[in-house]
Amino acid sequence: SYELTQPLSVSVALGQTARITCGGNNIGSKNVHWYQQKPGQAPVLVIYRDSNRPSGIPERFSGSNSGNTATLTISRAQAGDEADYYCQVWDSSTLFGGGTKLTVL
Amino acid sequence: EVQLVESGGGLVQPGRSLRLSCAASGFTFDDYAMHWVRQAPGKGLEWVSGISWNSGSIGYADSVKGRFTISRDNAKNSLYLQMNSLRAEDTALYYCAKDMGRRDDSSGHAFDIWGQGTMVTVSS
Numbered sequence: 001s002y003e004l005t006q007p008l009s010v011s012v013a014l015g016q017t018a019r020i021t022c023g024g025n026n027i028g029s030k031n032v033h034w035y036q037q038k039p040g041q042a043p044v045l046v047i048y049r050d051s052n053r054p055s056g057i058p059e060r061f062s063g064s065n066s067g068n069t070a071t072l073t074i075s076r077a078q079a080g081d082e083a084d085y086y087c088q089v090w091d092s093s094t095l096f097g098g099g100t101k102l103t104v105l
Numbered sequence: 106e107v108q109l110v111e112s113g114g115g116l117v118q119p120g121r122s123l124r125l126s127c128a129a130s131g132f133t134f135d136d137y138a139m140h141w142v143r144q145a146p147g148k149g150l151e152w153v154s155g156i157s158w159n160s161g162s163i164g165y166a167d168s169v170k171g172r173f174t175i176s177r178d179n180a181k182n183s184l185y186l187q188m189n190s191l192r193a194e195d196t197a198l199y200y201c202a203k204d205m206g207r208r209d210d211s212s213g214h215a216f217d218i219w220g221q222g223t224m225v226t227v228s229s
Contacts, residue, residue: 022147039199042220043142043150043200045215048217088216089213090213093152093164097149098149
């Protein structure tokens with residue numbers, strides 16, 4: 001079965017760039033979606049189909065996908081970006097990565 | 106306002122049944138596939154089940170196949186999850202989520218709207 005691998009945690013200094021990866025076999029051939037989930041809240045879609053931002057999501061959020069790694073990039077990180085981030089793909093069924101906790105220092 | 110509101114969660118004994126509901130508003134419900142996603146306490150997201158806009162295509166995670174049944178009533182703008190033979194490992198917050206694909210039977214779309222979830226606790 002297909003597996004998605006995310007780092008458990010990523011730290012970034014305030015105002016710097018955070019990169020959260022999602023690894024999978026030839027994931028570059030799949031559509032990858034990203035969600036942000038803050039404590040006690042429902043997930044929010046921040047990137048769909050690799051690199052598209054839904055309405056209302058800041059331009060600081062961007063995505064890329066190639067080879068065996070998809071990446072969510074958060075530029076000029078803010079304290080409010082602290083959250084868990086999940087990647088999602090389709091491979092016979094919907095799959096989520098294990099999630100990455102982003103800490104803004 | 107686009108909204109999904111789940112209900113029906115609660116404390117249930119192992120082996121018993123529960124039916125979750127999700128009321129949709131603010132969008133044309135019968136244009137979109139819908140999904141159930143769960144999150145065990147302190148854990149990540151797990152897709153449970155999905156149903157196409159016209160109920161013509163239904164899918165389940167292996168962990169719930171044969172025990173859970175998804176359905177929808179487009180006339181009532183509602184999504185359901187019938188959960189039978191519940192186990193302790195089914196304990197989770199259950200979210201209802203809207204698929205982005207409009208009358209699109211292909212798979213792999215993102216989920217752009219989520220409810221706040223309803224908690225299911227399976228314990229004796």
